[in-house]
Amino acid sequence: MTLFRKNLIDGEWLGEAGSRNINPSNTGDVVGEYASAGPEQAKQAIAAAKAAFPAWSRSAPLVRHAVLKKASDEIMARKDEIGRNLAREEGKTLAEGIGETIRAAQLFDFFAGETLRLSGELVPSVRPGVGVEITREAVGVVGIITPWNFPIAIPAWKIAPALAYGNTIVFKPAELVPESAWTIVDILHRAGLPKGVLNLVMGKGSVVGQAMLDSPDVNAITFTGSVGTGKRVAAASVEHMRKFQLEMGGKNPLVVLDDAHLGTAVDCAVNGAYFSTGQRCTASSRLVVTDGIHDRFVAALKERMEKLVVGDALDAKTQIGPVVDATQLKQDEDYIAIGRKEGAELAFGGERLDAATPGFYLTPALFTGATNAMRISREEIFGPVANVIRVGDYDEALAVANDTPFGLTSGICTSSLKHATHFKRNSEAGMVMVNLPTAGVDFHVPFGGRKGSSYGPREQGRYAMEFYTTVKTAYSFAG
Numbered sequence: 001m002t003l004f005r006k007n008l009i010d011g012e013w014l015g016e017a018g019s020r021n022i023n024p025s026n027t028g029d030v031v032g033e034y035a036s037a038g039p040e041q042a043k044q045a046i047a048a049a050k051a052a053f054p055a056w057s058r059s060a061p062l063v064r065h066a067v068l069k070k071a072s073d074e075i076m077a078r079k080d081e082i083g084r085n086l087a088r089e090e091g092k093t094l095a096e097g098i099g100e101t102i103r104a105a106q107l108f109d110f111f112a113g114e115t116l117r118l119s120g121e122l123v124p125s126v127r128p129g130v131g132v133e134i135t136r137e138a139v140g141v142v143g144i145i146t147p148w149n150f151p152i153a154i155p156a157w158k159i160a161p162a163l164a165y166g167n168t169i170v171f172k173p174a175e176l177v178p179e180s181a182w183t184i185v186d187i188l189h190r191a192g193l194p195k196g197v198l199n200l201v202m203g204k205g206s207v208v209g210q211a212m213l214d215s216p217d218v219n220a221i222t223f224t225g226s227v228g229t230g231k232r233v234a235a236a237s238v239e240h241m242r243k244f245q246l247e248m249g250g251k252n253p254l255v256v257l258d259d260a261h262l263g264t265a266v267d268c269a270v271n272g273a274y275f276s277t278g279q280r281c282t283a284s285s286r287l288v289v290t291d292g293i294h295d296r297f298v299a300a301l302k303e304r305m306e307k308l309v310v311g312d313a314l315d316a317k318t319q320i321g322p323v324v325d326a327t328q329l330k331q332d333e334d335y336i337a338i339g340r341k342e343g344a345e346l347a348f349g350g351e352r353l354d355a356a357t358p359g360f361y362l363t364p365a366l367f368t369g370a371t372n373a374m375r376i377s378r379e380e381i382f383g384p385v386a387n388v389i390r391v392g393d394y395d396e397a398l399a400v401a402n403d404t405p406f407g408l409t410s411g412i413c414t415s416s417l418k419h420a421t422h423f424k425r426n427s428e429a430g431m432v433m434v435n436l437p438t439a440g441v442d443f444h445v446p447f448g449g450r451k452g453s454s455y456g457p458r459e460q461g462r463y464a465m466e467f468y469t470t471v472k473t474a475y476s477f478a479g
C-alpha cells in the first residue's frame, strides 16, 4: 500500500492525497503520496502560528531546549533510515543522504544549546539615573520556504533557530522532497511542540508559497531557492514591510594555480563539481586554471571522472546519483548543447546513461576551452556540469573568479601562502575555501553569500540570531 502523508495544521494532521513522490533512481518506485494544501489551508496554518506565538515566545528556554534536543536525538538514532529515504526521494547517494541527516541532528543540537545562551546587554545611559537594557525577542510568525536539493539540512537550519529563539512557523517544503520534510515535522511534533507552533503546508509554490507571501500575518520569510522565486519573495516582503532572508544560486569558481598539489586540486574539483550530482548552490561549476598546470590538471581530472560510478542512489557503490527529475535533466542537457554551440569543447561525459532501473542518469560533464563570457559560465546550470577556463596567472584568475553575478563560495588550490591570503581577502564571495572543495561547510558557523546569491543576514551558527530575533532597547528611570 502506498504511504500517505498529511499536512500538520494547528496540531492536527489534515489533507487529502495530492501529489506523488517519485524516486529519481527508479521512476517505477513511488515513495509516497502527499497532501497538497490550498490557499485556505495555508491561511489556517498562518492563523494557527499567529495564535501560538504569544505563549511559545514567552516559554522558558528549557522548554524549547527539551524539544530541540529530543528531535536531535531521534534524528541521530534514525540516521540510516532517514538518510536512505532522503537518497530515495532526491537522488543523492546513500552516504550523502546519511551525512546530511547527521548534519540536521547536529543543527538541532546546536540550537538546543543556543536556547540556554541567550543574553542581552546592560548599558549606562547618557542621562543620570537611567538604565538601558538591550535584549532580543522573537520576530513572530516565520514563513520557511525551502528547495529540493538539501531536503533535510536546509529545513533543519531554518526550523531549529526559528524555534530556539521563540518564533512560530509555517513551513512549505519543495514539492519534490516531501518525505524528509514530513519526517522532521513529525519528529518535532512528537517531541512535544505545542499545537500551532510548527505547521507543515506541503503543496505548490505558486499556491501555498504565494499565500504565505501575500499574508500580512507572516512577520518574516526565510527562503532558499532560485533567483527568480527569491525576487518574488523580496518584492512581496517589501510590500508587507516584513523581514526577509534569501539564499539563492551560485556559479562558484575553483581557482587552480600552477603551484597547486595536483591530487588535491583534482579531489576538490571532483567533489565540488560533481558530488550530489552537482546539484548544490555551492558547487564549483567554473574551474579557473592557470596555463602551467592546465593540461596536467585536465588529464588527471578526466582520468578520475572515468572512474566515477554513476547509478542508483541506494546502491552503496554509487558515487554520483541521478539528476532529481526530468525537468532538471532537460535543463542540464540544454546547457550542454548551449556550451557546444558557444564553442566550448565537451571533453568528457554529458550523456544519458541507461541503468538497471529507469531513472534520470547523466554522466558528469566537463567542458574545456570555455570562456567566462559564455552562458555556461554565467548562468547556474545546477547539474553535474563544469567548465575549465584557462587563464595566464593569479591576477587573471582572481579577476575571472570575481566576474560573476553570484558570490556564494569560491576556492583556490595553491601552495602559496601569499596567493591564498590574497584570495581570501579579495574573493567576492561569502565563503572562501583554500585547498578545499567549494561545497561542504560546517554547521556551527555563518553560511551565506554576496551579490545575486544571498540577501539579508547570514544563516547558521550564532549569526542566525540576527534574522530570527528583533532587538529591543528598554530605558528605565528608578526615580
Ligand code: NAD
Pocket: 145, 146, 147, 148, 149, 150, 172, 173, 174, 175, 203, 204, 205, 206, 207, 208, 209, 210, 213, 224, 225, 226, 227, 228, 229, 230, 232, 247, 248, 249, 250, 280, 281, 380, 382, 408, 453
Ligand atoms: P525554486 O525557487 O524553484 O523553489 C524553491 C521553493 O520556492 C520551493 O519550495 C517552491 O515551491 C517555492 N516557490 C515557487 N514559487 C513560489 C512562489 N510564487 N511563492 C512562494 N514560493 C514559491 O528553487 P528549487 O528549484 O527548489 O531549488 C534550486 C535552487 O535553490 C538553485 O538555484 C540553488 O542554487 C538554490 N539553492 C541555494 C542555496 C543557498 O543556500 N544559497 C542552497 C540550496 C539551493
